[in-house]
Amino acid sequence: MFADILDYPELDLERKASECAALVRGVQPQAAALLESFRSFAEETAVGRLQEVYSGFFDLNSICHPYVGYQLFGENYKRSIFLVELKKSYRTGGFESDPSEIPDRLSIVLRFAAQSEGEDVDALLNKGLLPALERMTTKPETDGHEHGHADIDGDTGIERAKLDDRQLRKQLKDEQREARKAAEGQTQKDDRKQMSGQSQGDVLEGGFLLAMSEDYDIEEVEKRTHPYHQVLDALRLLLHEGMTKKLADRSVEQERVLGWTRERFNLDEDETIMVSELPCSDPGCPPVETHVVFWTEAGRQHFKVYKPLAEVAADDLLDWRA
Structure with missing residues (x-):
């Protein structure tokens, strides 16, 4: 469908x-x-x-x-x-x-x-x-x-x-x-380019x-x-x-970031949170970056950390604002 x-x-x-x-x-x-x-x-x-x-x-x-x-x-x-x-x-x-x-x-x-x-x-x-x-x-x-x-x-x-x-x-x-x-x-202007x-x-x-x-x-x-x-x-x-x-079960790294995200934004256990690694094309960033996506009443929330998932720390979430 x-x-x-x-x-x-x-x-x-x-x-x-x-x-x-x-x-x-x-x-x-x-x-x-x-x-x-x-x-x-x-x-x-x-x-x-x-x-x-x-x-x-x-x-x-x-x-x-x-x-x-x-x-x-x-x-x-x-x-x-x-x-x-x-x-x-x-x-x-x-x-x-x-x-x-x-x-x-x-x-x-x-x-x-x-x-x-x-x-x-x-x-x-x-x-x-x-x-x-x-x-x-x-x-x-x-x-x-x-x-x-x-x-x-x-x-x-x-x-x-x-x-x-x-x-x-x-x-x-x-x-x-x-x-x-x-x-x-x-x-x-007469010479404005279309x-x-x-x-x-x-x-x-x-x-x-x-x-x-x-x-x-x-x-x-x-x-x-x-x-x-x-x-x-x-x-x-x-x-x-x-x-x-x-x-199989989520990786330890994913579970860790999921837990931090739930705590940071007071999300219920049944709220969907997606944590994934994607290639990063920005200059100077690592080969992969970590993306976190979830939904609140305000709409879709999307954050990323310019680190591999295994290197993300709780402090990386402190500046996130929904």
Whole structure:
């Protein structure tokens, strides 16, 4: 059902989201709440607009390209090896993927996992899909973060995507500011440069139509949780819940950080907390960093420590504020 929801939108999307939320509710209430929020959005939004939102979030936003291998490795030989191995797994499991799609597309990987079982599938979910979802749902750094060449020339290409995305948003904001000045009777600069493809109705490279309504407010949109971001978060919560039960006991290091986090934020024992290690692409930081994610009434809380999980200390949590 998650595969259907995360495919290109078609009619009846709100029903699928509702059924998925009902199935999830008894296992992961927080995930169900996120899906209910998405259902409400899908119910009140026309299919055509849903498709625009989908393309804007997944296809035009390089941070959230819905390809597991891209999120893990970027566009390099490592992803090619991953794709080859994935095709082998599909053939071995008798799974037929859409030949018009790249096999590591999120919805295809989910469909394969839904009809398969075994240690290989668990490994794909735990070491492939979960880290990919972590990257897709992690907010980009602030505009004030200065990027150097070391930031954007690494293996993953994720930092380059983040940088490109920030530049895009900045240019859109600048254009909005100029448009407001013009509406107030101020003179626009004749030589102001328009970013290619950002005019209403222009077609971007790859054939995507960027439908920017005249009242589209970038700053307001950035304050809201994106509906598809909610679906990705719900999926990650559910997978984390299932994988935690399938795998052996949590590591001692994870349990230690979980305990500190519960104590730091007065969280109940039944509250979901995710602790994981991810590759770090920031200059000067260790090869891996520790991420901690949980939910409060204020929303999703995400913190990271620029240390491997085994080196995290209780004092590293003191500056965290929910």
